[in-house]
Amino acid sequence: MSTTGVRTVDWIVTDLDGTLVRRDREIVEPSLAALRRFMDAGGTVIVATGRSETAALPYYEALGLTTPAILYNGARVVDLSTGTVLYRRCLGVAAWAQLTMLFGSLPEGVWPVAFSGGRAHTLHDSQALRDYAHRDGMTLTRIGAWGDLLLDDIVKVMLICDDPGLMDPTEEQLAANVEGVTLVRSESTYLEALPPGATKGAALRELAASRNVALADIAAIGDNPNDLDMIQAAGLGAAVGDGAETVRAAADLVVGPCADGAVADLVARVLP
Template identity: 80%
Template sequence: MSATGLRTVDWIVTDLDGTLVGRDLKIVESSLAALRRFVASGGTVVIATGRSEEAALPYYRALDLTTPAILYNGARVVDLGTGAVLHRRCLDVAAWAKLTPLFAELPSGVWPVAFAQGRAHTTGSSAALREYARRDGIDLGHIASWDDLPLDDIVKVMLICDRPELMDPTEEAVAAVVSGVTLVRSESTYLEVLPAGATKGTALRELAAARGVALSAVAAIGDNPNDLDMIQAAGLGAAVGDGAEIVRSAADVVVGPCDEGAVADLVARVLP
């Protein structure tokens, strides 16, 4: 507990990339120290990310967490210590069946990546795909055909665009053909196709209810549109200062830029 004895929330739920993790792909030192101070006060830290188990695990370990992690933008809640899946959503088989032929019709420069059986899979090769794999610290498995993946275990599809102006036509193309999915933008060139109802906010509501934690006792922080539902679900929703304008407009508070300790700024507000 702080010197004033005023920790005002029980949980801090934080996005990773662009929020807790800087452009160098490392946790911002001031934010790491602040979260450790929050945990020492009796608080709980939960990560909520679009990353997979493989991609989130190094940060989970660096934070010394034992709490469940919200992964795949809410399609999974996983105990990364044991690998146990606590909540699970998959793309509907009918949605996947409509997506796969659409991949060939998307604008040139859009590269699909499908997550199934704990791995990322693609049929293509490009600089954008290699950069995505480098950034997330994952291996991309190359498959001959999308039919090689199990119909009932597609966690999400990433549509990696070579440039931001491809995002609008890509989202329009998917929305026109595929129903029963959730579409979110996690970066300026990343469009994610998720199972119906899968958002970070939905996962946070489920996890908090399962742990008996009131949402009013939760602070959540993020920077991109995929964080909107989460920061709106929390009792205190914070936006990163250099995050998307739509997120800053919806947040209860706007803190500093990521690289200047956005999460540390939030901790200072809830643990004076």
């Protein structure tokens, strides 16, 4: 291995949960140290996550970042140090109306969460919802009706399932009845309805172009299907070793499991 210490990419774009962050919500220490080494060498680190501003901020601060963050699986790019929104997409009014009409007929054990105004809203309470809120370190705001939310400010809808077996029928139902959304699986029990064309990859392309950074000079790493477009957009796409099979099959390289320092493995490849 080369010992030159010369970076081979300018940016590393990393997913959070299951990639940089363990199931206990802690950043994997070797990966944190490696990213700091990459930044000390002049590299830029970008966080790309399905999380909201509030849920992503602790990790952004722990990394000491001042860069834009790709949030809501690509529906927004936000400077978390100032709260400035740099890139924004919302669900269309018609799509939101179709979703709300469908919520009542979803399979039992599927719980909708709508993101608007920087908050996560739900009509319900369930163990799956409580687990989701705990995992993301966020508060779910209970509302009386979906009509309480502004029609033109729905960033995304999460469908939290009690069991992975509910994902296929739920996705089939949405695909057949709702137009103008991008459907993506971010966990084995999380299905997301995003604005059309909103992906981490689309947001990365937009952000890189705005900063005059070539995609060939970017490495990206993730573990779940919502990361696919991002790792395919980057010049070097890496998959976490214990991530989804579809992501591992599409990646340029497969690194170690999250808890063993997947991101540190990637840094070792691009900063020998």
